[in-house]
Amino acid sequence: MSITEATSNSVEDSNTHTKNHLNLVKLYLAIGILVYALMMIAGVALRAAQGASYLDMNPQLFYQIMTLHGAGMVGVTGLAGLAVNWYFLSRHVLLSTKIFLSALLLSLIAVAMIIGSILIGKFAAGWTFLYPLPAKSLGIWSIASAVTFAAGLLVLGVAFLLVYLDMAIAISKKYGNLTRGLGLHMLFGRAPVDTSHPTTVVASSMVIIVNVAGIAVGAVVLIMTIANLISPAIAPDALLMKHLIYFFGHVFINASIYSAITAVYEILPKYTRRPWTVSKPFLAAWFAATFMVMAVYPHHLLMDFAMPPWAAIAGQIISYTSGIPVLVVTAFGGLTLVYRSGIRWDACSSLLVLGLFGWAAGVVPAVIDGMIRVNMVMHNTLWVPGHFHFYLILGMLPMVLGFAAYLTTNGEQGKSNKIPVYIYAAGGITLCMSFLVSGSLSIPRRFAVHQESWQWLGNVGAIAGTTVLVGTLLIALPILFRLPGATLSAAR
Amino acid sequence: MDILTLCNMASRRLNNWQLNELPAPSTARALLVFVIMVGITPAGAMWFESSMTTHMLVQLPLLIVLGAVCYQPKAQLNSFLTRIDPLGAIAFICYTGWMLFWMLPLNLDLATIEPSVRLLKLISVPIGIGCCFRWLWHQSNAVLKCVVVFETWASVTRLGWLYIESPLQLCSSYLIGEQQRVGTLLLVISGISATVAVFYSLFGSFNKKNDSTLAKSTSNG
Numbered sequence: 001m002s003i004t005e006a007t008s009n010s011v012e013d014s015n016t017h018t019k020n021h022l023n024l025v026k027l028y029l030a031i032g033i034l035v036y037a038l039m040m041i042a043g044v045a046l047r048a049a050q051g052a053s054y055l056d057m058n059p060q061l062f063y064q065i066m067t068l069h070g071a072g073m074v075g076v077t078g079l080a081g082l083a084v085n086w087y088f089l090s091r092h093v094l095l096s097t098k099i100f101l102s103a104l105l106l107s108l109i110a111v112a113m114i115i116g117s118i119l120i121g122k123f124a125a126g127w128t129f130l131y132p133l134p135a136k137s138l139g140i141w142s143i144a145s146a147v148t149f150a151a152g153l154l155v156l157g158v159a160f161l162l163v164y165l166d167m168a169i170a171i172s173k174k175y176g177n178l179t180r181g182l183g184l185h186m187l188f189g190r191a192p193v194d195t196s197h198p199t200t201v202v203a204s205s206m207v208i209i210v211n212v213a214g215i216a217v218g219a220v221v222l223i224m225t226i227a228n229l230i231s232p233a234i235a236p237d238a239l240l241m242k243h244l245i246y247f248f249g250h251v252f253i254n255a256s257i258y259s260a261i262t263a264v265y266e267i268l269p270k271y272t273r274r275p276w277t278v279s280k281p282f283l284a285a286w287f288a289a290t291f292m293v294m295a296v297y298p299h300h301l302l303m304d305f306a307m308p309p310w311a312a313i314a315g316q317i318i319s320y321t322s323g324i325p326v327l328v329v330t331a332f333g334g335l336t337l338v339y340r341s342g343i344r345w346d347a348c349s350s351l352l353v354l355g356l357f358g359w360a361a362g363v364v365p366a367v368i369d370g371m372i373r374v375n376m377v378m379h380n381t382l383w384v385p386g387h388f389h390f391y392l393i394l395g396m397l398p399m400v401l402g403f404a405a406y407l408t409t410n411g412e413q414g415k416s417n418k419i420p421v422y423i424y425a426a427g428g429i430t431l432c433m434s435f436l437v438s439g440s441l442s443i444p445r446r447f448a449v450h451q452e453s454w455q456w457l458g459n460v461g462a463i464a465g466t467t468v469l470v471g472t473l474l475i476a477l478p479i480l481f482r483l484p485g486a487t488l489s490a491a492r
Numbered sequence: 493m494d495i496l497t498l499c500n501m502a503s504r505r506l507n508n509w510q511l512n513e514l515p516a517p518s519t520a521r522a523l524l525v526f527v528i529m530v531g532i533t534p535a536g537a538m539w540f541e542s543s544m545t546t547h548m549l550v551q552l553p554l555l556i557v558l559g560a561v562c563y564q565p566k567a568q569l570n571s572f573l574t575r576i577d578p579l580g581a582i583a584f585i586c587y588t589g590w591m592l593f594w595m596l597p598l599n600l601d602l603a604t605i606e607p608s609v610r611l612l613k614l615i616s617v618p619i620g621i622g623c624c625f626r627w628l629w630h631q632s633n634a635v636l637k638c639v640v641v642f643e644t645w646a647s648v649t650r651l652g653w654l655y656i657e658s659p660l661q662l663c664s665s666y667l668i669g670e671q672q673r674v675g676t677l678l679l680v681i682s683g684i685s686a687t688v689a690v691f692y693s694l695f696g697s698f699n700k701k702n703d704s705t706l707a708k709s710t711s712n713g
């Protein structure tokens with residue numbers, strides 16, 4: 001074989017290779033957007049049921065739908081974040097499409113198990129499966145359905161684990177190891193800061209570290225849950241289980257936004273024509289966040305009086321500061337990037353900046369609730385859904401949609417309509433306010449039936465939620481139609 | 493010298509630790525035969541099986557490690573195995589299957605009472621777990637290797653916790669206090685191995701010398 005033949009062959013190979021990469025990301029996005037829309041309908045139904053004017057739902061069904069909405073949203077958020085992260089990481093290292101595809105198939109199996117356990121098995125203990133509730137159904141759902149739900153989460157964990165391992169190995173092969181991916185040799189070592197070190201690799205290394213730890217804990221705690229379901233005599237310590245469940249759950253949902261942020265790092269500089277490179281503060285922030293994301297979950301345990309006070313206080317302090325480093329670096333970096341850059345505002349750029357705003361503003365209610373004194377009052381009120389819907393609807397989801405818009409316009413700027421983004425944002429802010437105001441009135445969360453004096457807030461939320469849904473569809477439908485024609489290759 | 497350099501040096505040592513530092517297969521084979529023979533003789537069986545700790549944490553690991561070390565198939569067998577199980581998938585199923593089988597207290601119990609089950613243990617553990625592990629390690633890509641390590645770690649942790657937590661005596665041959673001691677030891681093993689794994693994956697220097705072992709990794713679709 002001549003040399004030219006060999007090179008043309010390998011070019012062809014790498015073309016089909018990158019095409020496979022892109023097609024898989026498209027598949028993830030299309031499925032993700034559809035699931036988001038479906039789960040939003042479920043969310044609107046929940047809020048409307050609490051409002052009691054537009055919908056009358058029996059409480060048993062409410063808790064089933066709430067479990068579905070929670071598990072579905074958390075799962076799809078994880079998958080969407082993974083897709084964004086995978087797309088950009090595969091520009092820098094060699095990732096396996098086979099593994100990415102198997103992860104999608106495994107996730108679909110997991111989703112079938114989870115949906116089956118909820119809709120057929122009537123499982124309704126919430127996506128957090130807080131022990132020992134799954135075993136105490138008072139006859140509403142069967143042991144088998146609770147086991148199926150937990151096993152479904154286990155399969156989902158394996159799916160993510162496969163991709164993270166592949167990413168970890170690819171980063172290690174190119175950069176030496178995960179701490180080098182994270183840039184610690186530049187932060188602490190003698191090495192000068194290499195500005196060509198990709199921001200995406202730093203973010204990915206952090207996400208891999210925290211999520212593999214989370215999945216490891218989940219793999220143990222889910223089996224203990226199942227063991228307790230099958231044999232109630234095996235009754236592990238409830239507080240220890242709570243620690244592990246929230247470590248798993250909190251890390252998992254938190255990491256999704258740190259995955260999606262890669263879209264901001266990679267796309268926004270194209271709009272402002274200014275580079276976004278690593279620097280010492282950037283590396284320090286991501287290094288700190290690696291530990292903090294794993295250490296903040298105790299804010300879920302501030303009310304557990306069996307916890308030693310020092311643990312609660314440490315949890316409070318870390319919760320306080322956890323989001324801050326990366327947030328400050330990213331928000332500041334984003335602002336300096338955008339300021340007087342002559343950025344073109346279209347759907348993609350406005351969604352990405354909305355995402356930054358939502359993330360930054362979403363921290364405020366979170367930090368307030370992280371104070372023990374406040375938590376005494378606010379814990380288990382709608383304040384909590386208020387803060388995480390803020391993060392997710394105004395922070396995480398816009399980043400994903402912005403990324404999808406970027407793909408479907410093939411990187412061309414000014415081509416997408418930004419009006420739907422305003423509709424979406426207006427609906428999102430109103431919905432979150434309906435939660436936050438409810439919370440400040442001490443209205444409990446996870447209540448199927450609300451007192452009459454609370455109900456107007458439910459109705460406001462239902463209307464706002466519908467607006468969010470409409471906004472999402474207006475943004476997403478053109479994306480879904482144009483997605484097959486997207487050509488921006490993922491791999492190098 | 494800063495801490496990163498230290499960590500890197502230590503993990504490079506771990507990386508350079510090659511399989512040829514293991515004892516030769518012939519030595520391992522002789523040792524394995526010896527351990528099996530001791531396991532069969534009444535006095536030896538008594539000693540290994542008298543406590544749950546020696547049974548689970550001495551005899552079984554010995555059998556697994558020796559089985560893995562002495563495994564060196566002849567060319568003919570090797571090509572046959574490569575043909576039927578190129579990816580190590582069958583070995584993976586075999587490995588997990590036997591691991592699960594011997595983690596069930598019932599089977600461990602039977603092995604102390606029933607001579608045929610004892611024999612099954614002495615044969616299936618080195619071959620079904622040890623050799624299969626070696627084959628699987630040899631054939632599979634880096635991701636599958638990591639999954640195997642991860643799952644093995646998770647199973648040890650779960651088992652340890654279950655042994656501690658179970659209010660019932662799971663084996664009829666061993667008392668509950670002993671069961672809890674084994675559980676604690678399993679958790680200690682899990683803790684140590686997790687520390688090593690975290691250290692290795694964070695600080696290991698993979699792209700240097702170790703490229704050859706990773707070369708087969710990530711089947712890029």
Ligand code: HEM
Binds near residue numbers: 041070071382468
């Ligand atoms: C149209 C938009 C949405 C509406 C109307 C909505 C509505 C609701 C309602 C009413 C609840 C129950 C609150 C309670 O009483 O405790 C809830 C819970 C939840 N929502 Fe949403 N939601 C929406 C979008 C989202 C999105 C985009 C996500 C994630 C990406 C999400 C994740 C969750 C989670 C994790 C829960 C917690 C479930 C639980 O407590 O077990 N939601 N949502």
Ligand SMILES: [Cu+2]
Binds near residue numbers: 250296297299300
């Ligand atoms: Cu949390």
